[in-house]
Amino acid sequence: MAHYQRIGDVPPKRHTQHRAEDGTLYFEELMGEEGFSSDSSLLYHRHLPSAVVEARAWDLPDQATTPNHPLVPRHLTLHDLFPGDDWTSVDAVTGRRLVLGNGDVRISYAVCGAPSPLYRNGIGDECVYVESGTALVETVFGALEVGQGDYVILPRATTHRWVPTGRDPLRVYAIEANSHITPPKRYLSRFGQLLEHAPYCERDLRTPSAPLLADAGTEGPVEVFIKHRGPGANGLAGTVHVVPQHPFDVVGWDGCLYPYVFNIADFEPITGRVHQPPPVHQVFEGHNFVICNFVPRKVDYHPLSIPVPYYHSNVDSDEVMFYVGGDYEARKGSGIGPGSISLHPGGHAHGPQPGAYERSIGVESFDELAVMVDTFRPLELGEGGLACDDGVYVTSWVRNDTSTDASTDTSNGGGAS
Secondary structure (H helix, E strand, O other), rough: OOOOOOEEEEOOOOOOEEEEEOOEEEEEEEOOOOOOOOOEEEEEEEOOOOOOEEEEOOOOOOEEEEEEOOOOOOEHHHHHHHOHHHHHHHHOOOOOEEEEEEEOOEEEEEOOOOOOOEEOOOOOEEEEEEEEOEEEEEEEEEEEEEOOOEEEEEEEOOOOEEEOOOOHHHHHHHHEEEOOOOOOHHHHHOOEEEOOOOOOOHEEEOOOOOOOOOOOOOOEEEEEEEEOOOOOOHEEEEEEEEOOOOOOEEEEEEEEOOOOOEHHHOOOOOOOOOOOHHHEEEEEEEEEEEEEEOOOEEEOOOOOOOOOOEEEEEEEEEEEEEEEEEEHHHOOOOOOOOOOEEEOOOOOOOOOOHHHHHHHHOOEOOOEEEEEEEHHHHHHHOOOOHHHHHOOOOHHHHHHOOOOOOOOOOOOOOOOO
């Protein structure tokens, strides 16, 4: 995110001596993308950031995937993955269950009640959507308070941990990239500023406000869990580094690379006289995938408009909709509701359930909330996706043909589904 920030104690000139009041020299770390050729930040540590006293293997949660074959659309019920009180001892890192994935992106889900270990994703950026609950995300850059509707963007290799802060479970939907995750390029000037036509701007972003030094004096070794390339399933592996001092020892930093938070309620929807295609709902992008969100909004105002989406075949992409709030009467009979994922694979024609097309005529607004990920390589099912597949969604357009209730259906349940 090319939006300069300066937090804490930094020297007036980069790559020069920076000392504490007692004369101790701080250690400067450049955290940068694409070698030395893209966005970066400089962090000033009290201790050597490269020191490791021990290393051991970390057995990652199951990362194996199964092809979606035979090719069918699917309905995945994520809330069934953590029944009862199973979430109380789960954390937002080691407790993730892989739902869908390919060589570019992995989508996981967790319901959490316990603090996570210190964690660093060495493969790509993470975009974690908070479905419900609250947490403090402590990072080497500072802390971020997060809650319902927040997207948390964590750059690759950012050391951080998730600490739930409320009595209710923390539900997180983790989108892990093999690349960087950024605002769409068409929203940005050539210098990186969000443009006037973008559906959000820099004022909507929340960033760390101060260094996080609460644990800087921790004595003894500290463990950091690292996800990286390796010999495991789908080329992924895990390692635990034991470091001599706590990594949250940064006294200050500046630059254009850092974690930040954007709340879905601050997304300003783009609408038109006739139905707008999903790119108007885009919020972020990574290599070979995009992230969109569908928010409450006024809909098409052409006198002959049909507000629900036209039936469509995504010949170049798989479409994943995560339904997180609002009214999904247009999916009545399919079983889809809050906590559901619909997977519509490339080449399959899909759209609203039977009857919704006609019932939407004259509707002026949709009350819905959903996060969509479109991938440009086929998605496979992780163990979590296999465990919560309802097994019957493929026939829902047939089963719903005579079972919908035209008197209650006033919304669509997704501008792309």
